[in-house]
Amino acid sequence: MPVAIEELEHILEEVKAHKLPSPDELSPMKTMAGGSVANTIRGLSSGFGVSCGIIGACGDDEQGKLFVSNMSFSGVNLSRLRMKQGHTAQCICMVDESGNRTMRPCLSSAVKIQAGELTKEDFKGSKWLVLRYAIFNLDVIQAAIRIAKQEDLLVSLDLASFEMVRNFRPSLLQLLESGDIDLCFANEDEAMELLRGEQTSGPEAAAEFLARRCKWAVVTLGVNGCIARHGKEIVRVPAIGESKATDATGAGDLFACGFLYGLVKGLSLEECCKAGACSGGSVIRALGGEVTPENWQWMYKQMQMKGLPLPDNRK
Secondary structure: OOOOHHHHHHHHHHHHHHOOOOOOOOOOOOOOOOOHHHHHHHHHHHOOOOOOEOOEEEEOOHHHHHHHHHHHHOOOEOOOEEEEOOEOOEEEEEEOOOOOEEEEEEOOOEOOOOHHHOOHHHOOOOOEEEEEOOHHHHHHHHHHHHHHHHOOOEEEEEOOOHHHHHHOHHHHHHHHHOOOOOEEEEEHHHHHHHOOOOOOOOHHHHHHHHHOOOOEEEEEOHHHOEEEEEOOEEEEEOOOOOOOOOOOOOHHHHHHHHHHHHHHOOOOHHHHHHHHHHHHHHHOOOOOOOOOHHHHHHHHHHHHHOOOOOOOOOO
8 A cells, every 4th residue: 555755754653652672682673675576686686696687766865775785785787777866665564473564665756767768778688577567657567568578588477466456457457468478476365356256266266367378377375385387287386484474575576586597497387386485485584575695595405405406606
């Protein structure tokens, strides 16, 4: 649910006023660079050693500097990131004791890239374009897909949130029906909304629905793993790691990062899902959508046990 900057600041003040004093613990509040696609790209770059860049915009404020510093440190190519005068998009993410999240993004006053600013140079030499569905920048998404297809890129789309699917389903269906989306990720709630009004329901039906429109379709099921389809092939892979998440922020983003690593490496559908389960399982072990160095090590160990090829860049 989007909020204005005033409400965002009010929420932060409320959280500060209500947090319990804990002198011996780390602060329960953390500021970090993020965003769904940014989480995926950072993970691919720092955890899997896949060459990645970001196309977008950030402000010349403190948040923008933090974003640039964090992404650069993670090895992400920022030559396509436009630095503009103004505010960087922000999102407050409140996590309860079960690891569930309430998110309040502040986007209205934030700088953004315009559809007309995208050029073929932004896409040249890339294999994949990774996107997240959002109605407020649908024109940018459509323009990016159009140029990506001219440059022979494959396109991956994440369905973002069940509210986004529920409230803007017709535009989403149009994107899926275009035949330009090669890979689609949905979680269980998004899958349910996607099939609203259809004669079938459930994750299997959602995977089939998506597979009729995309080359690869993945429905993630939290602690129950995932279901994926590629043509007539269907696989179901269990989740890896703790059943109780410290914080589920970034779980889907990091699952996508492992799955994409598998596709880039030419792995089978089942192996792609296993790689996704390993990376998705690594991020929920700590607060926020960025995997810590210790948790990358945990992930490499899980991958090794599953017989998956390890990234060349692992520390």
